[in-house]
Amino acid sequence: MTEEKYFENIRSFKFLAKKEIGQNFLGDPESAKRIVSLLEAKEGEKILEIGSGAGSLSYFLSLGPAKADLIDIDEAMLQKLKEDFEGNPYVNIQFGNAMRYDYSSYDKIVGNLPYYITSGIIENVLLGAKKATRYVFMVQKEAATRLLAKPGSEDYSPLTIYLNYVAKGKKAFNVRRECFVPAPHVESTVLVFDVDLSKQNEESKAMFSLAKKLFLNRRKTILNNLKNVLGDSQKAEEALKACGIAPSLRPENLLAENYLALSHYLKESVE
Numbered sequence: 001m002t003e004e005k006y007f008e009n010i011r012s013f014k015f016l017a018k019k020e021i022g023q024n025f026l027g028d029p030e031s032a033k034r035i036v037s038l039l040e041a042k043e044g045e046k047i048l049e050i051g052s053g054a055g056s057l058s059y060f061l062s063l064g065p066a067k068a069d070l071i072d073i074d075e076a077m078l079q080k081l082k083e084d085f086e087g088n089p090y091v092n093i094q095f096g097n098a099m100r101y102d103y104s105s106y107d108k109i110v111g112n113l114p115y116y117i118t119s120g121i122i123e124n125v126l127l128g129a130k131k132a133t134r135y136v137f138m139v140q141k142e143a144a145t146r147l148l149a150k151p152g153s154e155d156y157s158p159l160t161i162y163l164n165y166v167a168k169g170k171k172a173f174n175v176r177r178e179c180f181v182p183a184p185h186v187e188s189t190v191l192v193f194d195v196d197l198s199k200q201n202e203e204s205k206a207m208f209s210l211a212k213k214l215f216l217n218r219r220k221t222i223l224n225n226l227k228n229v230l231g232d233s234q235k236a237e238e239a240l241k242a243c244g245i246a247p248s249l250r251p252e253n254l255l256a257e258n259y260l261a262l263s264h265y266l267k268e269s270v271e
Contacts, residue, residue, distance in 0.1 A: 003029050010054045011181050026056035026112060028179035033060050038136045038172055038192050039108050041066035050098045050111030050121060055081050057110060064090045071096025103128035112138040119159055126162060127205065135193040144171060144189035156252040158211035165256035166200045167193040207256065207263045215251045222254065223247035239265055
């Protein structure tokens with residue numbers, strides 16, 4: 001099937017998209033081709049596509065040179081893809097729930113992520129992918145702002161801290177809402193993250209865990225949050241002093257390095 005015919009077929013699925021699982025099919029072949037090209041996939045690599053849907057990205061993954069697993073939770077779409085790519089040596093279509101999936105064997109990961117579970121999927125990828133060196137994610141524009149947020153901003157979060165510590169992220173391009181069927185309410189943004197596998201370790205995961213606890217009351221000072229975590233005011237003050245962190249700062253004012261130092265200090269003080 002030609003590229004033109006394939007994407008014409010995808011656009012005809014407009015009324016089959018399931019709102020409850022956040023389906024919006026990318027009907028623009030140029031955007032899909034560009035997203036897949038950002039993977040810079042090489043022969044011998046193992047790629048994962050999260051949420052293959054009607055197959056917009058899958059079409060270009062099916063051209064090689066790397067082999068790709070395509071996962072989705074929609075059995076109807078999976079059946080469509082199995083028919084589309086029957087006999088294709090580059091793609092393997094299978095049922096897969098991105099919130100409960102083993103990411104450990106993949107070299108690169110790509111996906112058009114559902115808005116309502118974007119953060120959850122990315123967290124699972126970060127914690128589960130052991131060898132993936134690049135992620136290419138299309139997310140709604142507001143989510144992209146949060147994922148690339150800087151310290152001190154309202155969008156800064158524990159996931160932002162962890163993601164941007166273990167990977168260098170950048171915005172590749174925006175995708176207009178009119179490129180999807182049905183059209184979502186907002187534009188989407190494609191992000192590329194290059195992962196430093198040496199930083200993706202137990203120490204950074206402990207830092208992420210601590211940051212999540214200290215962000216539970218983000219309007220409180222870091223001292224008050226740490227007191228709540230430790231259950232001891234004096235120990236909290238000592239820990240912040242030892243790490244050179246002003247007790248009056250709020251969680252969003254701290255850098256990843258501050259959380260790392262604090263996590264390390266607390267671990268050492270317990271042992």
